[in-house]
Amino acid sequence: MESLKQENTDLKRSLRLLTTKVEQNEQLLRSFFDMEIRLFSCSNLAELLDLILVEFKDHFQLSAVNLMLLDPENAARDLLESYTPPQPEHSLRFVDNQQLLKSLFPTQTLRVGELSPPLKSIAFPRTPYILSSALLPLIRHNCLIGSLHLGSNDPDRYSDHFDYDYINHLASVIAVCIENCINQQNMKRLSIIDMLTKVYNRRAFDQEIIKELSRASRHDRPLSCLFIDLDYFKLVNDNFGHQIGDKVLRAIGLLLRQNLRKTDFVARYGGEEFAILLPNCDSHKAMQISDQLRNKIAHMVIHNSDNTPFRISASIGVTHCTSASFTFDDLNAQAHALLKAADEAVYQAKEKGRNRVEYRALPNMKPELFSAFDTRDTSLSPVSIND
Numbered sequence: 473m474e475s476l477k478q479e480n481t482d483l484k485r486s487l488r489l490l491t492t493k494v495e496q497n498e499q500l501l502r503s504f505f506d507m508e509i510r511l512f513s514c515s516n517l518a519e520l521l522d523l524i525l526v527e528f529k530d531h532f533q534l535s536a537v538n539l540m541l542l543d544p545e546n547a548a549r550d551l552l553e554s555y556t557p558p559q560p561e562h563s564l565r566f567v568d569n570q571q572l573l574k575s576l577f578p579t580q581t582l583r584v585g586e587l588s589p590p591l592k593s594i595a596f597p598r599t600p601y602i603l604s605s606a607l608l609p610l611i612r613h614n615c616l617i618g619s620l621h622l623g624s625n626d627p628d629r630y631s632d633h634f635d636y637d638y639i640n641h642l643a644s645v646i647a648v649c650i651e652n653c654i655n656q657q658n659m660k661r662l663s664i665i666d667m668l669t670k671v672y673n674r675r676a677f678d679q680e681i682i683k684e685l686s687r688a689s690r691h692d693r694p695l696s697c698l699f700i701d702l703d704y705f706k707l708v709n710d711n712f713g714h715q716i717g718d719k720v721l722r723a724i725g726l727l728l729r730q731n732l733r734k735t736d737f738v739a740r741y742g743g744e745e746f747a748i749l750l751p752n753c754d755s756h757k758a759m760q761i762s763d764q765l766r767n768k769i770a771h772m773v774i775h776n777s778d779n780t781p782f783r784i785s786a787s788i789g790v791t792h793c794t795s796a797s798f799t800f801d802d803l804n805a806q807a808h809a810l811l812k813a814a815d816e817a818v819y820q821a822k823e824k825g826r827n828r829v830e831y832r833a834l835p836n837m838k839p840e841l842f843s844a845f846d847t848r849d850t851s852l853s854p855v856s857i858n859d
């Protein structure tokens with residue numbers, strides 16, 4: 473009788489323990505499912521990375537979460553141009569080939585437990601307090617595309633004794649989400665970015681000018697528009713070859729992106745012609761900016777395939793509008809008028825000798841004089857070799 477009673481007590485205790493374990497597992501599963509849904513709902517790579525690198529750490533009470541992504545063509549890095557990864561800086565790293573990933577996952581399977589010092593220095597650089605970890609291979613179409621490192625200061629948090637099916641599942645979900653975000657954003661990017669120069673393309677410019685005109689009229693702010701046409705560019709192609717011509721276009725794209733504000737809009741409008749929108753910028757400021765750009769382009773040194781330096785110049789046409797100068801109800805017609813004026817200004821700059829900035833007012837605006845910007849720098853020949 474006594475033994476039966478004891479057995480009953482033991483059974484009740486086991487049952488209580490089991491019930492608690494079931495409840496805990498249920499809670500864990502629910503929290504995994506919640507995360508999974510959130511992973512799938514991320515609409516861009518930056519949002520996804522914040523979820524993985526910041527929220528995972530809090531949510532799963534981890535000491536460190538690091539991510540390594542295979543990015544041989546800079547596709548992810550291009551998309552993350554204005555993204556600031558969370559601290560520490562090595563929480564997000566990119567690798568250009570699979571070598572390092574293969575050394576972490578020779579059998580493409582999850583690694584759990586204590587890491588050897590060399591592996592630890594790869595997975596958690598300069599993080600001495602990681603005592604156990606789970607390294608998850610991110611695999612798509614049978615290829616390693618990255619590696620997610622979950623680190624804990626609890627030596628028993630990750631060990632070989634547990635079943636990590638769900639973590640494996642989560643790794644598959646993360647791999648799919650990363651690939652989806654990169655592909656989707658890249659597709660969108662391809663439709664609006666000029667791949668050679670990495671500035672916007674003409675299609676994006678044509679959409680943006682309508683948006684900016686609408687904003688300018690709504691907020692009663694000026695909008696300036698610049699056309700930049702490279703001088704004698706055909707000579708660059710003819711003298712140095714098309715590839716050097718492309719190199720010049722890329723350098724100009726970079727120069728323009730680096731020397732304008734984030735709110736300005738730079739596009740490649742045609743072969744060797746760039747168009748720029750400067751929101752909330754009046755004509756005087758626009759002329760000043762244009763002349764600085766002209767000057768920077770004229771002093772930029774490029775090297776041809778023999779490593780011989782040469783320079784190039786640009787003619788810049790400027791126009792601007794204010795809401796008071798809108799003559800058309802139709803924004804498309806207004807945009808057309810602005811582009812026509814900028815184009816005429818470039819033409820004038822070419823006529824007057826190139827490497828200069830010219831302004832053309834919209835037909836209904838009072839003409840403005842900018843004698844200070846009549847700045848042809850005659851010391852620079854259009855394509856000056858060994859200058």
Ligand SMILES: Nc1nc2c(ncn2[C@@H]2O[C@H](COP(=O)(O)OP(=O)(O)OP(=O)(O)O)[C@@H](O)[C@H]2O)c(=O)[nH]1
Pocket residue numbers: 668701702703704705706707709713714715716717718721742743744822826
């Ligand atoms: N390398 C390269 N050249 C291009 C590209 N697109 C257009 N071009 C070249 O740009 C040159 C433009 O020549 P033109 O329109 O005669 O103008 P230009 O030689 O710059 O002379 P001006 O504008 O009158 O100063 C042509 O030779 C085109 O082939 C491109 O994507 N890459």
